[in-house]
């Protein structure tokens with residue numbers, strides 16, 4: 001998961017680095033490993049054990065390689081001398097800006113340190129209410145795995161033949177005592193759900209039980225506006241829509257995310273006393289990013305172009321992918337153990353995800369890099385995969 005990429009890498013040996021890259025590690029194991037890494041500080045003596053970072057194309061983390069809006073950078077610079085102040089006015093300003101934009105009440109907005117705390121708190125919340133989480137196999141682990149770690153029951157429905165969410169199967173399991181996690185577009189497949197089907201599902205299910213919709217990548221998708229589910233929050237349904245500034249806004253390292261959700265559920269999240277504080281520079285950068293519509297549109301074009309190049313790469317090598325990906329990544333059947341594929345790609349200076357999703361041990365998630373990184377990835381994957 002991308003939070004796993006925030007670790008201080010300078011302390012890692014090459015073997016640790018491979019583990020850190022997700023090669024052969026289970027997600028939860030990797031998260032625990034990384035969270036311990038992130039507590040560490042850099043030391044010079046291990047530097048020579050490190051791969052040459054400049055030479056590595058990082059295409060495993062679902063970051064935006066084109067970076068943040070220059071206006072966000074300017075906003076942070078302008079705020080630097082104010083960091084002795086607490087964040088309250090900046091939180092209020094960003095909350096009001098989002099409320100206006102989304103046409104919801106400010107008390108229906110929760111701003112957090114990246115969107116991961118929203119996913120984690122939803123898991124805790126569901127667990128505290130004794131709710132079973134209904135979701136799909138082959139999805140982002142932020143809700144289901146955290147919930148399981150706290151002892152909650154999670155029901156994973158199989159994906160359809162095209163690797164998309166099977167809403168009919170999930171919907172048939174909805175009953176009192178359950179709640180639903182949907183990721184649209186899904187990570188790792190990049191699949192979106194047909195807007196009409198999604199709308200009918202959320203309408204029906206949220207009139208019975210809580211629904212969490214993870215829209216981390218939605219604004220990268222072609223027809224994203226049709227898929228936004230905010231109207232159910234406006235209607236007062238028990239719906240959580242999670243968003244992040246880590247993806248299209250290129251601010252993964254600055255850690256800002258938000259949820260549109262019922263005010264009373266936000267109050268219940270706070271009762272866990274675990275809500276991590278947001279940072280002032282991230283808040284002003286997020287605010288400036290929302291205003292920079294030109295950068296937003298530019299990122300949509302650039303990321304889509306990168307995604308198309310990755311699709312063309314898979315076609316050229318003759319490897320199947322989850323069709324019509326709509327996020328910033330493709331999910332490709334490598335035809336070999338994905339952990340081994342990832343290790344061999346790393347030897348060629350390209351970091352891609354290994355066997356992170358045990359449901360598909362031969363599939364690898366590869367995210368958009370800069371044009372020269374995609375070329376390097378293409379050449380490396382071709383060399384490895386056409387020789388198997």
Ligand SMILES: Cc1ncc(COP(=O)(O)O)c(C=O)c1O
Nearest residue numbers: 002114115116140187216244246
């Ligand atoms: C689907 C999905 N949701 C949420 C997150 C959490 O991201 P962040 O905490 O950076 O907002 C990620 C990270 O990769 C993701 O892929």
